Amino acid sequence: MDEKDKAMWVHTLWDPLEKIDQSPLHSKKDGIKVAAYCRVSLDSLNLSKSLESQVSYYTHYINNRKNWKFVGIYFDNLVSGRKASLRQGFTRMLRHCDEGKIDLILVKDVSRFSRNAKELIEIVERLKEINVTVYFEAENIESTRSDTTYLLKTFASIAQAKIEEISYNVKWGYEKRTLEGKADIRDMYGYDKAEVDGETIIKINEEEAQIVREIFAMYLNGYSSYKIAGELSRRNIKTKQGKKLWRSSTIAGIFTNVALIKT
Numbered sequence: 001m002d003e004k005d006k007a008m009w010v011h012t013l014w015d016p017l018e019k020i021d022q023s024p025l026h027s028k029k030d031g032i033k034v035a036a037y038c039r040v041s042l043d044s045l046n047l048s049k050s051l052e053s054q055v056s057y058y059t060h061y062i063n064n065r066k067n068w069k070f071v072g073i074y075f076d077n078l079v080s081g082r083k084a085s086l087r088q089g090f091t092r093m094l095r096h097c098d099e100g101k102i103d104l105i106l107v108k109d110v111s112r113f114s115r116n117a118k119e120l121i122e123i124v125e126r127l128k129e130i131n132v133t134v135y136f137e138a139e140n141i142e143s144t145r146s147d148t149t150y151l152l153k154t155f156a157s158i159a160q161a162k163i164e165e166i167s168y169n170v171k172w173g174y175e176k177r178t179l180e181g182k183a184d185i186r187d188m189y190g191y192d193k194a195e196v197d198g199e200t201i202i203k204i205n206e207e208e209a210q211i212v213r214e215i216f217a218m219y220l221n222g223y224s225s226y227k228i229a230g231e232l233s234r235r236n237i238k239t240k241q242g243k244k245l246w247r248s249s250t251i252a253g254i255f256t257n258v259a260l261i262k263t
Contacts, residue, residue: 024104024133025142027067034062035071036106037093037113051077058106071102077224077248084119088222094123097132109138189240189254211237215254225251 024032036058040051055073062070074093084090096102105127107113113136114120124134124143134143190212191202211232218228225248232246239246 023142023144025135030067032068033071033101033103034065034068034106035093035096035102035104036062036073037090038073038075038108039087039090039112040075040077051075054108062106068104071096077226083116084114084123086220086222088224094127097127097130100130102132105132105134107134107136110136110141189250208240212254215251219255224248225255 024034036054038051038054038058040054055075058073059070062068074089076087076089084094093102093105097105110120113134114123127134128144135141136143188202190205190208192205194203215228215232218231219225223231228251229246229248233244236244237246238244239250
């Protein structure tokens with residue numbers, strides 16, 4: 001190996017290490033502004049426990065780094081990861097990045113950040129332009145590294161394909177059971193059961209159907225499940241069981257009810 005090749009080899013070997021030192025994730029510089037993003041989706045189990053554990057973990061993790069400045073935990077509960085504009089916590093975090101309040105964002109995995117591959121890359125590239133790094137813990141991906149774009153596209157595409165497959169399978173399961181006369185329609189808001197010629201059928205409850213349309217309209221306008229539940233309770237609209245108090249889990253159930261989505 002001649003001196004030129006040796007110099008090139010050393011240069012290639014050490015440049016990444018210099019970039020590691022400059023990264024806010026590894027830098028020893030004081031005052032690095034760090035935040036975390038947490039999201040619990042509609043299909044998660046133990047919703048409140050899941051969100052609570054994420055928030056607790058990142059709060060302690062950030063505060064235990066002496067040179068990090070804790071900015072806060074941004075979160076969205078019972079919200080899909082398909083579209084950023086519908087996640088209030090996420091859009092607030094991006095706004096604070098634009099305002100220079102954040103240097104580093106920690107997130108559990110790629111799917112928590114976004115399940116839309118195209119949108120994920122666009123957001124990460126936008127953040128790189130304003131010197132904000134995103135670290136995806138499960139995949140061990142740091143957004144500012146030159147080799148991350150391909151990896152992020154791969155993981156995001158997998159997450160997107162997975163949620164689309166689950167959605168398709170759930171819908172097909174409902175449709176198949178309905179065609180076989182085995183549909184589960186217990187206490188389904190927006191519908192009533194009726195007996196016709198000795199058979200149980202379902203029919204639309206027009207009064208409840210209007211409330212369902214309002215629920216989806218509020219969701220598309222950025223309302224969380226908690227906020228929608230609070231609004232319905234405030235308006236004294238009763239649940240299917242005749243209760244005055246709505247729960248966010250009830251709203252989540254309506255979002256994931258295939259029959260209602262089709263109405």
